[in-house]
Amino acid sequence: MKRTPFLFIAALLAFVFIACSEIDNSATEYLNWQAANEAHFDSIYNQAKADSATDKTWKILNHWSYNASVATHSYDKVVVKVMKAGTGTAATPFYTDSVRVHLQGRIRPSTSHAEGLVFEQTYVGTFNIATASSAKRAVSAVVPGLQTALLHMRVGDEWMVYVPYQLGFGSAAGSGVVAPATSTKVSIPGHSMLIYRLTLVSFYRAGQKVPGASAKAFGSWVDQ
Structure with missing residues (x-):
């Protein structure tokens, strides 16, 4: 007892x-997530800035609403690493267009996710462009950093896109984001830079003739 x-x-x-x-x-x-994400993005930005003069696979893109008189920080831009250049029409999507893409979105690596937590994915398993089904997105509906990248892409482009948190989901934690490949809902901590693997398959511009595209592209999907 x-x-x-x-x-x-x-x-x-x-x-x-x-x-x-x-x-x-x-x-x-x-831990120290905001500072770690800011430092991580700045390191990628500085690498791109240093190497882009001789390595054309690096691009630094101003946010589409960029105003040089007030926007002076790295977080007013997105960084792109070109994995494959498209060979389709020279036209690029507009803000009001819809696109079909292959996409995987991650946050930067953390304790439990060595390659970064996947918060969005349009394909199942390892990416294979020959078998993966593309997903439809409205350019205006995605985060500002991803909008910026899409506005510069040609059909067939495959890019890694690095988005500072200010052009992503911001400082507030996101919730209810779905990774379709696994039907798993995940939460994104505030201040998360975003890393997208992105392929532009086609885009739709309703009621307009797309410069450089065939006649069939008038009000239809541009896929070449």
Whole structure:
């Protein structure tokens, strides 16, 4: 009878220890997240800035509403690494267009996600352009940084797009974002830079003739 309090206290302490460990793990997953994300984006931006003069696979794109008189920071831009250049029409999507894309969106690596948590993906498994089905997006409906990239892409372009959190989901945590390939809802911590693998398959410009495209492109999908 005298040992019961001791056993109870020991069990209680073990529970508290486990609970505290779980809290600590959760708290450290995104430790100093804002500063880490700002530094990560700036390192990519500075690499692109240094290498773009001789390496044309790097691009720095001003946000589509960029105003040089007030926008002077790296986070007013997105950084692009060209993986493959498209060979389709020279026309690029407008803000009011719809696009078909292959897309995977990640945040930067964290404790539990060595390659970064995937928050959006339009294909299942390893990407294979020959078998993957594209997804439709309205340019105006995606985050500003992704809008900026799409406005510069030609059909067939495959890009890695690095988006500062200011042109992504901002400082507030996002929730309810779905990764379709797994039907898993994930949450995105505030201040997360976004990393997209993006391929432009086609785009739609209703009621207009697209410069450089065939006659059939009038009010239809441009895919070549």
